[in-house]
Structures are given as structure tokens and as C-alpha cells.
Amino acid sequence: AQSVSQHNHHVILSEAASLELGCNYSYGGTVNLFWYVQYPGQHLQLLLKYFSGDPLVKGIKGFEAEFIKSKFSFNLRKPSVQWSDTAEYFCAVIPGGGADGLTFGKGTHLIIQP
Amino acid sequence: DGGITQSPKYLFRKEGQNVTLSCEQNLNHDAMYWYRQDPGQGLRLIYYSQIVNDFQKGDIAEGYSVSREKKESFPLTVTSAQKNPTAFYLCASSLAGGSFQETQYFGPGTRLLVL
Numbered sequence: 001a002q003s004v005s006q007h008n009h010h011v012i013l014s015e016a017a018s019l020e021l022g023c024n025y026s027y028g029g030t031v032n033l034f035w036y037v038q039y040p041g042q043h044l045q046l047l048l049k050y051f052s053g054d055p056l057v058k059g060i061k062g063f064e065a066e067f068i069k070s071k072f073s074f075n076l077r078k079p080s081v082q083w084s085d086t087a088e089y090f091c092a093v094i095p096g097g098g099a100d101g102l103t104f105g106k107g108t109h110l111i112i113q114p
Numbered sequence: 115d116g117g118i119t120q121s122p123k124y125l126f127r128k129e130g131q132n133v134t135l136s137c138e139q140n141l142n143h144d145a146m147y148w149y150r151q152d153p154g155q156g157l158r159l160i161y162y163s164q165i166v167n168d169f170q171k172g173d174i175a176e177g178y179s180v181s182r183e184k185k186e187s188f189p190l191t192v193t194s195a196q197k198n199p200t201a202f203y204l205c206a207s208s209l210a211g212g213s214f215q216e217t218q219y220f221g222p223g224t225r226l227l228v229l
Binding site: 004006009036043044045046090092101102103104105106107 | 147154155156157158159162172204206217218219220221222223
């Protein structure tokens with residue numbers, strides 16, 4: 001079974017700092033990759049996704065992620081974070097060829113200090 | 115408004131009691147999913163359904179049951195066999211079951227607490 005690892009459970013940054021959240025997965029075949037975000041008191045929502053093509057994908061609110069197949073990684077980045085980015089971030093994987101549920105990482109709780 | 119609704123927002127369960135969590139979507143999505151979220155655990159798949167009258171077990175199906183009699187509805191029953199039911203339960207849907215490129219959209223969740 002596939003698994004997803006998020007390296008940091010808690011990250012604290014100051015506003016305007018650069019952000020990189022790590023995500024590695026264990027599935028060897030074709031995968032689709034997602035980053036979801038859960039703002040305090042809000043629904044889980046899609047930040048960005050990779051299905052195929054350009055490995056650098058851009059999402060909402062200035063976030064981007066790079067798929068590196070050789071490293072089984074899909075790290076999330078943002079050049080300059082804002083206080084409103086405080087949230088929990090989840091990396092998720094679904095293997096190609098099926099409509100099974102997503103396999104999620106355990107999440108990273110990001111706190112941005114003003 | 116189109117979307118996924120879950121009710122109730124909070125649910126209390128007594129020992130030995132079965133409880134049912136509601137999930138409704140008006141997005142005309144074929145596939146629906148139930149996840150359980152625990153602190154520090156991420157989300158784990160309980161059950162999913164790609165089409166009406168069909169569903170499959172996910173990673174942690176023991177102690178849970180589902181039905182999919184209507185396209186719009188995918189209720190989850192937490193049975194007395196589930197020994198640790200306290201958690202946040204999230205329902206999701208996607209446009210087409212059988213297509214791995216479909217994004218899943220999530221409801222607001224139901225928090226289940228055991229008395």
C-alpha cells in the first residue's frame with residue numbers, strides 16, 4: 001500500500017519568510033498528487049494538484065509545488081508567506097488507474113507569526 | 115449553492131449505541147468517500163463508493179457501515195463495534211468514479227464524541 005510522509009508536523013515562520021513543506025510518497029507507479037489546506041474553522045480545500053505534464057504546478061494564493069519523480073517528492077513552496085497562511089496542510093496521493101480514496105500524509109500545522 | 119453538506123456538526127454517542135452521520139451532495143458527483151481525521155494522524159479512508167448501490171472498504175472500515183441508495187447521499191453508520199469512534203469525520207465527493215484524475219471536494223465535517 002502507498003504511504004505519504006510529511007517531514008514536519010509543526011512549522012512556525014514569520015511573515016514574509018519563504019516556505020517549503022516536504023512530502024514524499026512510497027508508490028512506485030503513476031500517481032496523482034495533491035496538496036490540501038484546512039484553514040481554522042473551514043473546509044478542507046484543494047490548494048493544487050499534479051496529474052501529468054509540467055512538474056511545476058501552481059495553485060491558489062501563490063503556492064506552487066514541484067513533482068520530482070526520481071525523489072518521489074512533491075514539496076510545497078511559497079516565496080513569501082502571510083499571516084493568513086496559518087493552517088494545516090496535507091499532502092495526498094492517489095495511484096493512477098483507479099478511483100480509490102486519497103492516501104494522506106499526517107499533515108503539517110503551519111503557524112505564521114505577524 | 116452547490117456543495118457537500120454534513121450533519122450534524124457535533125454528535126454524541128453513548129456506549130453500545132450506533133449513530134449515523136449524514137452526507138449529501140448536490141454536485142451531481144458519482145463518487146463519494148468517508149474519511150476519519152485524528153490529531154497527528156492525517157485523514158484515513160473508511161469507505162468509498164464509485165457509483166450508486168456499490169461501495170468498497172477503505173483502510174479502516176472495521177466498525178463502520180455505509181449505504182449508497184441515492185447518488186446524492188452516502189450516510190456513514192458508526193457501530194458499537196468501533197471501539198474508538200471519537201474523531202472528526204469528513205465526507206468527500208468527486209465527479210467520476212473510475213477516473214483517477216478527479217479532484218475530491220470535502221464537506222465541513224462532523225465531530226463525533228463518545229459520552
